[in-house]
Amino acid sequence: MSIPPPRPFLASLQRRTMRVLVVAQVLGALGLAAGGTAGALLAEHLTGHAAAAGLPLSLLVLGSGVGAVAVARVMRDHGRRVGLTAAYLAGTLGAVLVVAAAAWRSWPLLLAGSFLLGGGNAAVMLARYAAADLASHRGRSISTVVTAASVGAVAGPNLLGPAGPLAQAFGLPAPTGLFLLAIPAFLGAALVLAAFLRPDPLQVAKAAARSAEQPAAGGRGELAVLFGDHHIRVALLVLALANLAMVGVMAVAPVHLHGHGAAMGTIGLIVGAHIAAMYLPSPVTGWLADAVGARVVASLGALLLLAAGVVAAVAGSGRVGILVALLLLGMGWNAGLIGGSALLHDAPVTASLRTRAEGLGELGMGAAAAVGGSAAGLLLAGGGFGLLGLVAAAPCLLILAAVAIASNRHPASIPGAGSERGEATRLSVKAMPH
Numbered sequence: 001m002s003i004p005p006p007r008p009f010l011a012s013l014q015r016r017t018m019r020v021l022v023v024a025q026v027l028g029a030l031g032l033a034a035g036g037t038a039g040a041l042l043a044e045h046l047t048g049h050a051a052a053a054g055l056p057l058s059l060l061v062l063g064s065g066v067g068a069v070a071v072a073r074v075m076r077d078h079g080r081r082v083g084l085t086a087a088y089l090a091g092t093l094g095a096v097l098v099v100a101a102a103a104w105r106s107w108p109l110l111l112a113g114s115f116l117l118g119g120g121n122a123a124v125m126l127a128r129y130a131a132a133d134l135a136s137h138r139g140r141s142i143s144t145v146v147t148a149a150s151v152g153a154v155a156g157p158n159l160l161g162p163a164g165p166l167a168q169a170f171g172l173p174a175p176t177g178l179f180l181l182a183i184p185a186f187l188g189a190a191l192v193l194a195a196f197l198r199p200d201p202l203q204v205a206k207a208a209a210r211s212a213e214q215p216a217a218g219g220r221g222e223l224a225v226l227f228g229d230h231h232i233r234v235a236l237l238v239l240a241l242a243n244l245a246m247v248g249v250m251a252v253a254p255v256h257l258h259g260h261g262a263a264m265g266t267i268g269l270i271v272g273a274h275i276a277a278m279y280l281p282s283p284v285t286g287w288l289a290d291a292v293g294a295r296v297v298a299s300l301g302a303l304l305l306l307a308a309g310v311v312a313a314v315a316g317s318g319r320v321g322i323l324v325a326l327l328l329l330g331m332g333w334n335a336g337l338i339g340g341s342a343l344l345h346d347a348p349v350t351a352s353l354r355t356r357a358e359g360l361g362e363l364g365m366g367a368a369a370a371v372g373g374s375a376a377g378l379l380l381a382g383g384g385f386g387l388l389g390l391v392a393a394a395p396c397l398l399i400l401a402a403v404a405i406a407s408n409r410h411p412a413s414i415p416g417a418g419s420e421r422g423e424a425t426r427l428s429v430k431a432m433p434h
Contacts, residue, residue: 013199014134018141020196021127022148024189028088028124029149031185032117033156033275034095034178039114040254041175041264042098046107053255053380056114058373061247063094063118064125065366071122072359076352079200080130081193084123088190091120095182102167102176120186122362124149129358132345133201139294139342143286146338150279152185160268174264206351225349226357234406235344235357238298240364241395242336245305248372248392249312249329250274252380257322270323277330285338294342295403301335302399304328312389325389336399 039056067087075083094116101109127149128142135141156178163177170180226232253274254267262270289297308328315321344361347354372392379388 010134010204013201013204014141017134017197017201018131018144020192021131021145024084024088024192024197025124025127025145025148026152027185027189027192028091028120028127028152029279030152030156031091031095031182031189032120032124033153033159034098034117034182038160038175038178039098040252041258042102042173042179043107043110044255044258045173045175046101046105046110053252053377055374055377056110057247057251058370058376059111059114060118060121061243061366061369061373063115063366064121065118065363065370067119068122068126068362068366069359071119071126072355072362075126075202076355079203080126080133081197081200084127084130084197085190085194087119087123087126088186088193089119090116091118091123092183092186092190094119095179095186098179099172099176099183102172102179103170117182118366120182120189123189125362125365126358128341129345129355130197130201132341133205137290138345139286139289139338140283141286142341142345143282143289143338146279146286146334147282150276150282153275153279154272156181156272156275158268158272160271161265164264202351202355222353222356225353226360229347229349230406230409231343231347232349232357234295234298234402235340235347236361236364237402238301238336238340238343238399239361240368241399242301242305242333242340243365244368244372245309245392245396246278246329246333247369248376248379249308249389250326251373251376252388253322253326253385255377256317256380256385257319262319266319270319270326273323274326274330277327278333279330281331281334282338285335289338289342294339294346295407296339297335298339298343299400299403301332301337301339302396302403304332304335305393305396306332308332309389309391309393312393313386315385315389317385322385332396 039060040053043056044053067090071083071087074086094113097109097113097116100106101113128145131141131145132138159181160175160178163181164174165177166180167174167177250271254271257267257270285297288300305328308325311321311328312325315325340361344357345354347357349357376388376392379391
């Protein structure tokens with residue numbers, strides 16, 4: 001009989017996992033910035049219509065949602081390393097197709113490439129659950145990985161101006177420059193994960209809990225179990241609506257700014273500030289999720305998103321007002337993401353079911369954002385930026401209602417309960433036969 005792994009080994013494994021995920025997040029988010037910033041400008045360049053500007057981002061997030069379901073299935077069977085690596089490779093192929101679309105002026109190829117770019121987004125987003133697999137403080141571990149993505153996510157839009165001459169040197173439109181940078185960034189993230197995410201954190205966590213878990217029902221039985229848990233129901237709603245509000249406004253903000261005379265460098269700075277607001281508050285929201293509960297953080301996110309809609313309604317073409325609206329939008333999205341993710345990961349279901357719930361969460365985010373991104377161009381063209389902000393933010397009232405109902409029916413768990421669950425996982429791993 002082999003000796004059970006000592007607890008210092010498990011702590012070391014979690015630290016190693018976090019280091020690998022942080023490096024991959026920086027690279028992956030750097031590549032992902034192309035879809036969020038340059039996609040709208042490239043779409044307008046190819047079609048000549050602002051109404052089409054939101055479609056590349058909407059296809060990206062739809063591809064992210066669809067891809068996340070497939071990646072979640074791969075991770076359930078083969079672990080985080082294989083699933084996340086495959087997702088980044090799909091994102092690499094998507095960036096290649098977008099560059100080809102710019103070279104051949106092919107609108108369908110741009111949409112296909114944007115859809116595959118969603119693989120990179122799925123990897124960046126699902127990495128937060130890998131950080132929580134063995135964590136004793138889930139909110140803080142999730143927030144660390146989200147914060148790491150901010151380095152690449154903030155740097156990416158600010159490369160919009162410098163990358164333009166690179167694309168033009170190859171005879172491509174200036175916005176294509178970010179997609180040229182996305183190819184090595186996604187490949188680098190895939191290589192880091194494939195080489196260093198060992199042992200796989202999800203496989204270790206599943207082995208730890210296997211003896212205590214009952215076999216999960218398949219197919220519709222699994223869905224019934226998932227949707228029967230109030231943590232998961234509220235989490236899916238929070239994740240979807242927060243993404244709907246954020247993508248609905250962000251998808252066409254570069255086009256709105258460009259249409260009112262903003263230079264490429266200025267657009268990059270404003271979008272970069274918005275992306276910073278999406279990621280940099282993560283240490284605070286992660287700590288709050290552990291300290292006061294995920295529902296409180298989710299409610300805070302809804303309030304910030306509603307405030308963003310109000311500011312957008314009165315901002316008009318003023319760059320300061322647009323910047324404030326985008327900052328509030330980013331912070332609201334961050335609180336919704338951290339709060340919703342912590343709610344989902346705290347659901348009392350098996351590890352296999354939780355992995356499927358993660359895929360459903362990303363699918364919901366992708367579908368909601370696809371709706372928001374697709375409608376954004378039409379709303380901008382028909383009613384202006386103010387109407388777009390109000391329409392995008394209004395559904396967040398449903399988050400406040402859902403959290404209030406859940407809090408009345410199911411009192412919030414004691415802050416720190418996630419720590420106790422993490423400790424139980426560590427003890428169960430220690431007790432595993434080897």
